Amino acid sequence: MVAYVVIPGIDGSDGQHWQTLWERAWGADAVRISPASWSAPDLDDWVDAVQEAYDTASRRDSRVVLVAHSLGCWAASVWWSRNPASPVAGAFLVAPPDPQGPAFPRRAAATFVEVSPQPLPGPALVVGSADDPYCTDDAATAFAARWAARWHLAGSFGHLNSASGLGSWPHGRELLDALTQQ
Secondary structure: OOEEEEEOOOOOOOOOOHHHHHHHHHHHHEEEOOOOOOOOOOHHHHHHHHHHHHHHHHHHOOOEEEEEEOHHHHHHHHHHHHOOOOOOOEEEEEOOOOOOOOOOOOOOOHHHOOOOOOOOOOOEEEEEOOOOOOOOHHHHHHHHHHHOOEEEEOOOOOOOOHHHOOOOOHHHHHHHHHHHOO
16 A cells, blocks of 8 residues: 655645546645645645655555645645655655756745756656646756656646646556655
């Protein structure tokens, strides 16, 4: 078995987002972060929320996987970089926004602007889209390399969110399953 820490982006993932659909399917095996600063993200608050969710998830199963989307990718990677000894089975990082890109919400997420990818201490997969308005595939490829993660271009699906029409995103589940079987 595996326990999952679900780490959405700004304002969380809505009811039609693949993260929420997966979380419902996983039931008690999933723990969603709950930072106080959903709409005006504070990096330390989000990293603390990842820690709290990780603590809960690790009590449910010794194998914990981080499942992050958008800004949540940065919270997940910063948390794991600060906690390299924490047993994490893998990180699934989908559609990380480019903090230096023109669409990044600099005002709302000011504490995330200076983050930079550091090598992660375990298996990770970065999944991106060729037409993500928040990050070019070249930038996402570079993030994956600097995180020491594998890279997967999922096609052209925008920000890989609810608006992308992915539903329960079976291809994403296949990618996640492959990551967790390493």
